[in-house]
Amino acid sequence: MNIFGGKPHPLSVTAQDLRLSILEMINTASGGHIGGSLSSVEIMVALYFSDVFNFNRDHFILSAGHLCPTLYAILAKLGKIKLGELSTFSDIDSRLEGHASVSVPGIEYSSGSLGQGLSFASGLALGDKLHHTVCLTTDGEHDEGQIWEAIMFANKYHQGNLINIVDYNGQQIGGTTATIMPLGELAGKYLHFGWTVQTVDGHSLSALIKAIKIAKASTIYPAAIIAKTVMGKGISFMENDYHYHDVKKLPISLYLQAKDELSRSSY
Amino acid sequence: MNSRAPLIKSMRQRLAQALLELATADPNLYIVSVGLRPSVMLDRFSTRFKTRFVECGVAENNAAGISAGLARSGKNVFLCTYSCFSPGINLATIKQSICLNGLSVKIIGYHAGLLTGELGASHQMLEDIALMRSLPKMEVFAPIDATEIYQMVKVLAKSSHPAYLRLVRPSTPVIYPGRLGFTIGKSQVLQSGKDITILGYGPVLVQVFSITTKKSLEIINCSSLKPLDTATILKSVKKTGRLLVVEDHQQNGGLGEAVAALILKASLKCRFAHLAVNDSFGQSARDPYDLYRLHGLSPVNILDTINKLCSR
Numbered sequence: 001m002n003i004f005g006g007k008p009h010p011l012s013v014t015a016q017d018l019r020l021s022i023l024e025m026i027n028t029a030s031g032g033h034i035g036g037s038l039s040s041v042e043i044m045v046a047l048y049f050s051d052v053f054n055f056n057r058d059h060f061i062l063s064a065g066h067l068c069p070t071l072y073a074i075l076a077k078l079g080k081i082k083l084g085e086l087s088t089f090s091d092i093d094s095r096l097e098g099h100a101s102v103s104v105p106g107i108e109y110s111s112g113s114l115g116q117g118l119s120f121a122s123g124l125a126l127g128d129k130l131h132h133t134v135c136l137t138t139d140g141e142h143d144e145g146q147i148w149e150a151i152m153f154a155n156k157y158h159q160g161n162l163i164n165i166v167d168y169n170g171q172q173i174g175g176t177t178a179t180i181m182p183l184g185e186l187a188g189k190y191l192h193f194g195w196t197v198q199t200v201d202g203h204s205l206s207a208l209i210k211a212i213k214i215a216k217a218s219t220i221y222p223a224a225i226i227a228k229t230v231m232g233k234g235i236s237f238m239e240n241d242y243h244y245h246d247v248k249k250l251p252i253s254l255y256l257q258a259k260d261e262l263s264r265s266s267y
Numbered sequence: 268m269n270s271r272a273p274l275i276k277s278m279r280q281r282l283a284q285a286l287l288e289l290a291t292a293d294p295n296l297y298i299v300s301v302g303l304r305p306s307v308m309l310d311r312f313s314t315r316f317k318t319r320f321v322e323c324g325v326a327e328n329n330a331a332g333i334s335a336g337l338a339r340s341g342k343n344v345f346l347c348t349y350s351c352f353s354p355g356i357n358l359a360t361i362k363q364s365i366c367l368n369g370l371s372v373k374i375i376g377y378h379a380g381l382l383t384g385e386l387g388a389s390h391q392m393l394e395d396i397a398l399m400r401s402l403p404k405m406e407v408f409a410p411i412d413a414t415e416i417y418q419m420v421k422v423l424a425k426s427s428h429p430a431y432l433r434l435v436r437p438s439t440p441v442i443y444p445g446r447l448g449f450t451i452g453k454s455q456v457l458q459s460g461k462d463i464t465i466l467g468y469g470p471v472l473v474q475v476f477s478i479t480t481k482k483s484l485e486i487i488n489c490s491s492l493k494p495l496d497t498a499t500i501l502k503s504v505k506k507t508g509r510l511l512v513v514e515d516h517q518q519n520g521g522l523g524e525a526v527a528a529l530i531l532k533a534s535l536k537c538r539f540a541h542l543a544v545n546d547s548f549g550q551s552a553r554d555p556y557d558l559y560r561l562h563g564l565s566p567v568n569i570l571d572t573i574n575k576l577c578s579r
Contacts, residue, residue: 102368102369108339109339109364109368110363110367110368111363112363113359113360113362113363115328116328116332116359116360116363116364117332118332119328119329119330119331119332119333119335119336119360119364120332120333120335120336120339120364120368121336122329122332122333122336123332123333123334123335123336123337123338123339123340124336124337124339124340125336126321126333126336126337126340127297127336127337127338127339127340127341127342128340133336145328146326146328146329146332146360149323149324149326149328149329150329150332150333152324152326153323153324153326153329153333157321
């Protein structure tokens with residue numbers, strides 16, 4: 001059901017499939033960063049399943065490496081890895097590390113230590129000006145000073161082929177980002193640092209795809225997209241509760257409830 | 268060692284020259300600068316290869332990330348700044364963005380060790396070898412003089428591993444026989460002897476040549492700190508039975524500890540001494556060699572230690 005009565009985006013089916021995969025992956029592994037993985041689903045779907053970018057040539061840098069379950073699920077859907085491999089997430093013999101790893105086909109950057117990915121993306125964009133480099137960071141990650149170093153750098157080098165999408169879910173491991181370290185007007189900060197900025201509903205596929213098209217068209221300015229999201233999106237008891245930044249194995253009743261909610265979600 | 272006074276040359280200058288030559292031949296060679304362009308003598312490079320000189324400002328973490336990203340795009344990247352800042356500040360970025368991602372960025376750490384002189388404790392990097400040799404995939408080098416650095420950087424430019432290269436600030440005596448060449452993983456026996464093996468790297472080792480003694484010294488330049496030339500070291504220690512390691516670095520995590528572990532693992536019997544900075548900070552000194560006297564790394568200290576080790 002869509003309460004606004006509009007037609008759901010055709011890719012929303014893909015998004016909900018991915019959410020089920022993420023839940024299975026993390027629950028089978030008895031642990032993982034589920035909150036941000038769920039909040040970033042539409043962002044990564046818009047990147048990988050629209051025709052705006054071709055990540056065989058363009059680059060995707062997942063700075064927030066703990067969101068890797070979403071990316072692993074996407075790579076499985078795209079056939080880069082086998083669907084069955086998802087059940088090996090974070091196990092000893094698996095290449096699906098607990099944080100994103102270049103050992104997985106289709107992943108360009110091993111990450112996990114927050115705040116580093118935008119610098120890497122910026123260097124990559126400087127070295128490959130023929131293609132676009134898209135980075136995915138989080139709001140909590142903006143506590144790191146290195147992010148701001150990279151933001152200044154991208155402005156200096158007029159990196160029109162660099163896009164940074166911020167999964168702004170307002171939560172981090174120990175509380176809301178507003179209480180841990182308030183970011184203030186993030187969009188305004190990006191503007192003052194010389195970037196173009198769009199703020200969008202990070203769960204609206206049509207809004208996200210429109211935004212990345214606009215960002216791609218920027219030829220002089222690096223482009224930020226602040227995607228307002230809900231941590232734990234799609235599972236009612238997880239939504240906006242920072243305790244679900246990461247989970248261990250869910251009690252069976254909660255697992256079944258989560259699965260049920262994701263299966264019944266609106267298309 | 269011949270009796271003529273050796274030439275005094277700047278490692279920085281020689282490295283800058285080598286980088287100019289390399290960049291002329293290799294259009295993929297990039298330098299990532301961290302706000303210290305004049306001090307690391309890259310003015311000429313920055314004007315001649317404008318688009319390949321990437322200035323990050325005083326931001327070492329970003330600079331390491333930019334270097335890694337450029338390397339991922341196929342560039343041959345040299346990250347150039349003081350060692351007290353890189354790896355002093357950006358170790359975590361070097362670990363993840365460069366090493367974990369398997370990228371062959373060359374990290375040039377200028378102004379290492381006590382020889383940084385009047386700039387004082389904050390600028391005297393005494394922990395760089397310990398930090399860098401602990402990182403997986405990272406190779407670590409410290410040339411003894413301007414001649415060796417020239418040869419070294421030409422070799423490293425072709426290497427597919429990340430590497431850390433340690434330089435000192437002042438001009439120092441040139442003693443390296445250029446004909447030896449530089450090979451990754453090889454040390455050079457600069458002088459053969461039978462009484463005691465003296466191991467070290469950088470100009471602190473050059474001081475051994477100024478010592479007058481009747482003892483027969485075997486002097487080995489361990490400029491390739493990782494990979495370490497274990498065969499040459501073990502062969503020498505087997506012969507002499509005595510080992511002195513001298514280094515302008517903290518004792519903790521330095522070459523001395525690496526070699527001590529090597530000797531123990533090989534079950535070699537050997538008398539051992541390690542001259543290095545003993546868990547303390549540096550300080551300012553107008554004559555940097557005053558700091559060698561203060562921290563027990565001067566020729567007198569080296570001679571005393573040789574005599575002690577050779578006393579029975």
